[in-house]
Amino acid sequence: METIFGNLQGLKSSQLKQLQRLYHQRIPGDRITTPEFSQRLAAISTEVNQPVCAYINRRGQVIRVGVGTPRQTQIPPMELPRYGAERLSGIRCIATHLKPEPPNEAALTAMALQRLDALVVLNITGTGFTRRGGGATGYVKEAYLAHLIPQESRTLITSPAAFKVGESQIQTPSWNISPPMDLDDLADQDLVDLVENLEAEFQREFIAQEVDADNDRVLIVGLMTSETTPLQFQDTLVELARLVDTAGGDVLQTIRQKRSRVHPQTVVGEGKVQEIALTAQTLGVNLVVFDRDLSPSQVRNLEVQIGIRVVDRTEVILDIFAQRAQSRAGKLQVELAQLEYMQPRLAGRGRTMSRLGGGIGTRGPGETKLETERRAIGQRISRLQKEVTQLQAHRSRLRQRRQHREIPSVALVGYTNAGKSTLLNALTNAEVYTADQLFATLDPTTRRLVIPYGETNEHQEILITDTVGFIHELPASLMDAFRATLEEVTEADALLHLVDLSHPAWLRHIRSVREILAQMPITPGPALVIFNKIDQANSETLALAREEFPLAVFISASQRLGLETLRHRLAQLIEYAVDSR
Secondary structure, eight states, rough: OOEEEOOOOOOOOOHHHHHHHHGGGGGOOOOOOOHHHHHHHOOOHHHHHHHHHHEEETSSSSEEESSSSSSHOOOOOSSSSOOOOSSSSSSEEEEEEESSSOOOHHHHHHHHHTSSSEEEEEEEEEEEEETSSSSEEEEEEEEOOOEEOOOOOGTTTTTOOOEEETTTEEEEEEEEEOOOOHHHHHHHHHHHHHHHHHHHHHHHHHHHHTTOOOSSSEEEEEEEESSHHHHHHHHHHHHHHHHHHHHHHEEEEEEEESSSBBBBBSSSSSHHHHHHHHHHHHTTEEEEEESSSOOOHHHHHHHHHHHHEEEEEHHHHHHHHHHHHHHOOHHHHHHHHHHHHHGGGGOOOGGGGOOOTSSOOOOSGGGTTTTTTTHHHHHHHHHHHHHHHHHHHHHHHHHHHHHTTTOOOEEEBBBBBHHHHOOOOHOOOOOOOOOOOOTTSSSOOOEEEEETTTTTTEEEEEEEOOOBBBBBBHHHHHHHHHHHHHEEEEEEEESEEEEESSSTTHHHHHHHHHHHHHHHSOOOOEEEEEOOOGGGOOHHHHHHHHOOOOTOOOTTTTTTTTTHHHHHHHHHHHHHHHHHH
């Protein structure tokens, strides 16, 4: 039996049968509708005293009938046969309206979300009327024809037609609404000509946007709850934008939402999801990134309603790690982290389960495993965990060998992009890769360093290790998978905690690093705080840092400022750490 969607409460069985018979109607392929079909739809709508919508494909078949407005009866994006910023969905909607007015914004928004070929709104009289000179009784007073129109890509973000939601500029789509017309004029409209011209323009616009956009086109969504301050929220969004950029995505826009708590199904609530979907359609976005971890069910709900891939902050970080891993050990740990993250997210994904199409969230050694059965993935995780344990044992033997030779070791720790690799290069003349990016280096690098020792300033050799950067709320899967790498921190005699003093959130970065260190299974050794990039920090920040951390060292690794002072303070730290063993 053909399904009727929408509000069916109070409908009689005879009325339901009338609605079901609409599925047997056929419209000529080159016409938007016919007078007969429109009048029949209007007559049913009058009898049930509710709006009725019929969705028709390009073959003229009725594929969906709903009782309610276009917004209430719209087709979920994942169920549409065609979808994308460069084309229309191949479906038109014929909708009745009980008031004599043009299509409202809710109906037009539903048209944009579904990228309908056209939306026809039939204003009905409510009681029917007799045409002049007698004849059949009609129900349609007037009709409106609406359709989307392309907009130049250069105006997508700066157009004055945008409206504000919080601090976000939400771009309204462009559409065209005809003057009121009668059913005969509506029947004369050529659907094929209309659709072909529109899709040709959409395709040209899409190609123009893609010329400089080989990367993912990303929409960031941030949620501020009562547990977050405005400053923390802003810092989180700025950091997420940097993560997306590092992963190779282009952030087109950020949408902010304020709620007292997270919505259990959609994180941000149904209304905001509609806005996200509309903005994604308007800007040609192909990836939505949320600023918090999403449950598997939340990802599925959001992807069904928005119609494109949805990932969370953890998946972006995993993608960066997948790109950065160079050594076998690094790739091993990344694969383990990816599989542990993805395993609970495989069930129920359906058509969207496959993520092997490229882009953020699809790279890394583990990508070919995502479509295997859960049991096979579990077995693979077990094997990888054994290999990580073997890696731990191997690195432990290396450390024991160094300790047997009584060479003190120091680990460089700090928030990602604090300048750890740059400092290692400056101190040891190493050639570790550096870049103004988050997680530019992933694999630990150990180098020898000669420092003055004792009151006689005799030379002493130590080992200094550059470790993976930390980040606020480091994903648990990464903490577990990278335990072999993080042991370089816990087994070191002392730590150099490097802080980017030029970053607005430097105090928060210090707290985040200390929280991660506190979670280590073994308490790390004594730490010396080093403020880096002092050449880029203002005088007020420098004064505050000196007041809050009077024992800290202030340097600029890139400009080689303060390195001699650091060497002497490092010698004192090593002496204290060795004596405390």
